Amino acid sequence: MGKLIVSSLKLLYRDKQALFWALAFPVIFAVIFGLFDFTDVPDVDIAVVVEEGSPVSEGLLDGLGEIDAFSVTSLRSLDVARDELVKGYWDVVLGVPAAAPGQPLLLFVLYNETNFETNQFAISAIERLAGVMNLQIAGVDPPPVAVESRGIAGKSVEYYDFLLPGLVAMGVMNFSIIGMSVAISRFREQRILKRILATPLRPVKFLTAQVVARLALALVQAALILAVGVYVFGANLYGNVLWLFALATVANLIFLNLGFAVAGRAANPDAAQGIANAVALPMMFLSGVFFPTETLPEVMQVVVRYLPLTPLIEAMRTVAIDGESILRTGPQLALLGAWVAVSFAIAARNFRFARA
Amino acid sequence: MSATTRPGEREARPTGSAEAEGGASREPAVEVVDLEKTFPAPGGGTLTAVDGVSFSVARGEVFGFLGPNGAGKTTTLEIVEGLQSPTAGVTRVLGLDSHRDRNRMKERIGVQLQAGAYFDYLTLEEILDLFGSFYPRQVAPEALLDKVGLLDKRKALVKQLSGGQAQRFSIVASLVNDPEVVFLDEPTTGLDPQARRNLWDLVQAIHDEGTTVVLTTHYMEEAEFLCDRVAIIDNGRIQALDTPLELIHGLPAAYRIVFATHQDVNDGELAALPGVVEVASPANGAATHELRVSRAQVTLPSFLDWASGRGVEVDDVRVLPATLEDVFLSLTGRSLRE
Numbered sequence: 001m002g003k004l005i006v007s008s009l010k011l012l013y014r015d016k017q018a019l020f021w022a023l024a025f026p027v028i029f030a031v032i033f034g035l036f037d038f039t040d041v042p043d044v045d046i047a048v049v050v051e052e053g054s055p056v057s058e059g060l061l062d063g064l065g066e067i068d069a070f071s072v073t074s075l076r077s078l079d080v081a082r083d084e085l086v087k088g089y090w091d092v093v094l095g096v097p098a099a100a101p102g103q104p105l106l107l108f109v110l111y112n113e114t115n116f117e118t119n120q121f122a123i124s125a126i127e128r129l130a131g132v133m134n135l136q137i138a139g140v141d142p143p144p145v146a147v148e149s150r151g152i153a154g155k156s157v158e159y160y161d162f163l164l165p166g167l168v169a170m171g172v173m174n175f176s177i178i179g180m181s182v183a184i185s186r187f188r189e190q191r192i193l194k195r196i197l198a199t200p201l202r203p204v205k206f207l208t209a210q211v212v213a214r215l216a217l218a219l220v221q222a223a224l225i226l227a228v229g230v231y232v233f234g235a236n237l238y239g240n241v242l243w244l245f246a247l248a249t250v251a252n253l254i255f256l257n258l259g260f261a262v263a264g265r266a267a268n269p270d271a272a273q274g275i276a277n278a279v280a281l282p283m284m285f286l287s288g289v290f291f292p293t294e295t296l297p298e299v300m301q302v303v304v305r306y307l308p309l310t311p312l313i314e315a316m317r318t319v320a321i322d323g324e325s326i327l328r329t330g331p332q333l334a335l336l337g338a339w340v341a342v343s344f345a346i347a348a349r350n351f352r353f354a355r356a
Numbered sequence: 357m358s359a360t361t362r363p364g365e366r367e368a369r370p371t372g373s374a375e376a377e378g379g380a381s382r383e384p385a386v387e388v389v390d391l392e393k394t395f396p397a398p399g400g401g402t403l404t405a406v407d408g409v410s411f412s413v414a415r416g417e418v419f420g421f422l423g424p425n426g427a428g429k430t431t432t433l434e435i436v437e438g439l440q441s442p443t444a445g446v447t448r449v450l451g452l453d454s455h456r457d458r459n460r461m462k463e464r465i466g467v468q469l470q471a472g473a474y475f476d477y478l479t480l481e482e483i484l485d486l487f488g489s490f491y492p493r494q495v496a497p498e499a500l501l502d503k504v505g506l507l508d509k510r511k512a513l514v515k516q517l518s519g520g521q522a523q524r525f526s527i528v529a530s531l532v533n534d535p536e537v538v539f540l541d542e543p544t545t546g547l548d549p550q551a552r553r554n555l556w557d558l559v560q561a562i563h564d565e566g567t568t569v570v571l572t573t574h575y576m577e578e579a580e581f582l583c584d585r586v587a588i589i590d591n592g593r594i595q596a597l598d599t600p601l602e603l604i605h606g607l608p609a610a611y612r613i614v615f616a617t618h619q620d621v622n623d624g625e626l627a628a629l630p631g632v633v634e635v636a637s638p639a640n641g642a643a644t645h646e647l648r649v650s651r652a653q654v655t656l657p658s659f660l661d662w663a664s665g666r667g668v669e670v671d672d673v674r675v676l677p678a679t680l681e682d683v684f685l686s687l688t689g690r691s692l693r694e
């Protein structure tokens with residue numbers, strides 16, 4: 001058995017091309033998603049149309065200009081501003097009509113409905129500004145109630161901190177579902193499985209050695225991705241790496257089972273590659289590798305929550321970002337455990353060492 | 357043993373020596389009784405790949421299956437090796453049932469699969485060492501590689517070998533457990549004549565060590581040269597089974613007399629000569645004629661008399677023995693490679 005495991009490891013690490021891509025793939029994603037800057041407050045482009053200048057409109061413009069997230073432009077024509085809003089040049093158009101004596105100054109806001117969050121933020125900022133100005137004009141200055149907000153220095157979770165556990169999980173998944181199914185399918189095509197069957201070796205031993213080798217190498221892969229994430233991209237890792245490895249190994253059993261199931265169904269290695277991608281890719285994009293699953297439509301969240309990659313990533317983030325122990329990931333572990341059993345049953349149903 | 361030994365000279369050896377050692381209690385190396393295998397046919401219905409095959413192979417024998425593509429050679433072999441299950445019938449190797457006693461049987465046989473490959477990223481030495489570790493008894497990789505002249509390639513990968521070397525390796529990889537019976541499925545298909553010759557030497561060397569060899573082939577020269585006995589198989593049935601010499605002698609026309617002439621000859625007169633079974637006239641006026649005859653020594657003098665009597669100038673007169681190709685043709689009405 002020892003010799004078999006060593007040989008299986010040699011087969012994996014000598015296949016340099018496959019090994020390279022198993023590592024390069026997650027790193028490429030790290031680079032690409034690192035290009036996006038997710039840390040800024042939304043930037044709001046506001047067009048202000050002032051019909052008739054007044055001290056109030058001046059004060060309003062000044063007040064808006066002081067808000068960092070706003071970039072304010074003055075326009076003359078409301079019609080032009082509205083057109084440009086429709087074309088997407090502006091997020092918000094603020095109209096300041098001429099003041100009629102004795103009447104309150106009625107500001108009006110046009111906003112782009114497709115960009116709800118940004119605009120809620122803009123509208124409430126404008127309302128607050130109007131409130132402050134009302135108090136000032138009413139002579140209540142300083143305002144009777146003020147809020148002093150003070151930021152407490154906490155840990156700042158940057159996008160890379162969020163992304164890194166997802167990439168590790170994705171790397172393990174691809175390495176096992178795609179790698180294992182293609183490898184086994186190739187063994188079958190080369191008649192190596194049949195050749196093994198002609199010896200007294202029990203097939204289950206051969207498969208076990210394959211599994212052990214891949215479990216081990218997946219940890220090396222995970223360690224390398226974590227290292228690149230932390231040392232190259234400056235991601236923060238608050239939790240215990242050993243817990244991450246433990247989670248990856250449990251989930252890897254699921255992915256390896258799925259790999260065997262795919263190998264059992266595929267007619268040849270190319271087909272295995274295709275089927276394995278069809279299994280892995282949806283999880284890669286849905287299970288929250290790159291974005292929180294909360295950003296998905298609610299109906300989908302219900303399904304996505306039960307995909308095996310989702311609880312793995314959730315648990316890994318609980319450990320990596322929140323610095324929790326693996327014991328705090330009970331629901332995720334339960335789901336992973338259930339998947340280990342289910343995926344084993346799927347593999348047993350679909351995979352045969354020899355055909356016919 | 358030299359590579360040029362003719363089949364006839366070897367006939368006495370195998371069964372005799374095996375019986376002498378083990379006595380009557382020693383079972384035959386391989387025994388197959390009423391073997392049948394059907395597959396679901398692609399268009400529905402069933403395809404009978406093996407259709408009532410029975411034979412037995414004595415210990416120490418080199419036994420060959422000769423037959424065209426799809427004849428059922430691989431299927432028969434793989435059932436005997438315990439790799440496929442039979443639809444009906446019994447197969448035993450060394451007295452062990454290929455299926456019920458599969459594990460004990462596997463320890464004592466060696467298997468080379470048709471077009472089988474080995475791991476891409478292990479060296480020759482590592483592959484032999486790994487496969488050897490599956491058996492209770494293991495031959496040292498160096499000794500095996502030395503046997504096939506690949507010792508200097510022991511750190512090479514299979515893909516770095518030439519076609520002939522790779523084939524030699526795949527044979528020697530079936531010997532890691534010093535098996536009593538080896539099964540070689542088309543060991544020389546796709547090789548050039550020199551590499552094939554080289555493998556024949558290897559098979560003979562294995563045979564000389566007392567190992568029973570069961571092989572399949574498309575090549576009648578190979579069957580004729582290597583095998584003590586040959587089973588001619590077609591459409592899943594054994595059409596004939598005997599030593600190559602007996603198979604050929606069993607033909608109504610065991611020899612051919614070939615000659616060339618530019619004159620017109622009367623086929624009827626040739627056919628009337630003693631011992632002539634068939635006259636093959638040359639197509640579109642070519643010069644070479646062929647007589648299929650039962651005994652050349654009877655026909656030849658009459659033929660020469662006829663030629664001088666008729667004033668026919670014959671040239672390039674040759675007497676050729678029939679081959680297994682002719683046996684196959686006469687059994688099936690088809691040529692082996694068509």
Ligand SMILES: Nc1ncnc2c1ncn2[C@@H]1O[C@H](COP(=O)(O)OP(=O)(O)OP(=O)(O)O)[C@@H](O)[C@H]1O
Binds near residue numbers: 396403
């Ligand atoms: N697994 C299978 N499923 C369906 N049909 C099969 C299967 N294996 C073999 N056959 C069919 O059984 C017949 C015999 O095949 P087999 O491989 O035994 O031939 P063979 O004599 O070894 O031919 P070759 O010289 O080409 O290797 C063929 O018609 C083949 O198509």
Ligand SMILES: [Mg+2]
Binds near residue numbers: 429470
């Ligand atoms: Mg075959």
